[in-house]
Amino acid sequence: MNQRIYLTHGVKAYSEHADFLADLPFPQKVHWFPETYKRVKTGMVYVPQLVADKVLDQQLAEWMRENPFGKTAFILAAGNTNFAGINPRNTKETQLSYVYKFLPLTLTQVYAGRIAQAFGANDLIMTDTSACASSVKVMMDVENLISNYEFDRVVVLAVEDQVANSTLDFFGESKAILSEEEAKTIKPSAFDSKNYGFYVGQGAALSVFMSETALWNSGVEPIAQLKGAYSAGERIDNAIGQRPDGEGFDRAIQGALHHAKVKPEEVKIIKTHGTGTHSNNISERAATTKNFSDFVATSYKPRIGHTMGVSGLLETLMLFDDMKKGFIPGIPNRTESDKIFLSEDTSVPEGYVMTLAAGMGNIYSAAIFNTRV
């Protein structure tokens, strides 16, 4: 029998503070926690772990460890197979360069194993490397584990090393982020005809998903019900490109609707991937407007930067917080009035939430939540 699945805990860390890093090969602004780089040159502190520490709720970990129930899994949504901060190529020395002295902990699975045990989540420990789709893609794994493999609790930690030389080089080189020259006239935004693009941002998110049996037994108040999730690829030869017809998003959306047994007209709120790049604007707009006719959509990336693999879950938790406060936030820096891809805050319509994410390597993910639980 398929169990209902509930999101029961959500802890998040993000930074609205942005600094311009001038000494990079591609100088750019980043949203970050500057203190996480303060002692990085010693090699004794490791940035992803310092960011993860901001969301690793020790009381929650202790509670889960001391109250075992059924089978508990741990998933590290890591974006990459190893944390990217290790400089993968011979780049010039920057303020972000460091050599971490604890090699084992640079491997995502070793780090995952260490954190999983703290939560008593040792029936399955896995990592996901679906790039920027990672933390939404793992919701498909959550659904699979609880619905088909009788797991009762799944802990998801989303963290990666976003503000790293390799990441910033990549986005600078591919001109995906706003250059300082562009930033004189352009502000980060999404689905806008004038403003566009994003800065890279640090962030982390921790969440727990429970079966309905585990929920009843724990007496925890749910945040939302995960109705269904799906991930898909698309037909394109460019592994860093997106089809303008939004095929990947479309497949993910339709898969999620099918698995959630939800009709398109029941989805009223969409948290878009919303990077604001030209290709994502076209692709995501095409897929969402094809599948839905009556909805509002927002994006958090113009506000907190693109937190890569973390972004899907982190932004979903931010949306749930905003909905609790009674509004869906407008997309920052929109220059035209828009009641769908919101230019202003709006009240919360009654209906399900869809959260979307896309990742390099042509991966698209969608998840549907019911927040009225």
Place this chain on the structure above:
Amino acid sequence: MDQLALFNAVAKKAKPMHRKHLDIQDLNIPFTEADIDSLDVILICMYFCEIYGVDEQTAQTMLPDRPQKIFEFLDEHKTRDPQTLEEAMGYIQ
């Protein structure tokens, strides 16, 4: 410097958040009897090498099976000698 106190402080820092370190009372207790696993040992050794200024290549040659062996190794290879617990821990904060 109280070596036992320093070892216990470093071991506490090295262990993951859910495993409490019970202070050892004897530097000759084998790690296997002190709930210190192989990953803990790697971290503890790196911390000690940082505290005592041992270069990384040399640090890789340290293969202790008990705390006493760490201090014997450090005596041979250290390039600095912190005088207080606070000073020592300051290098790895």
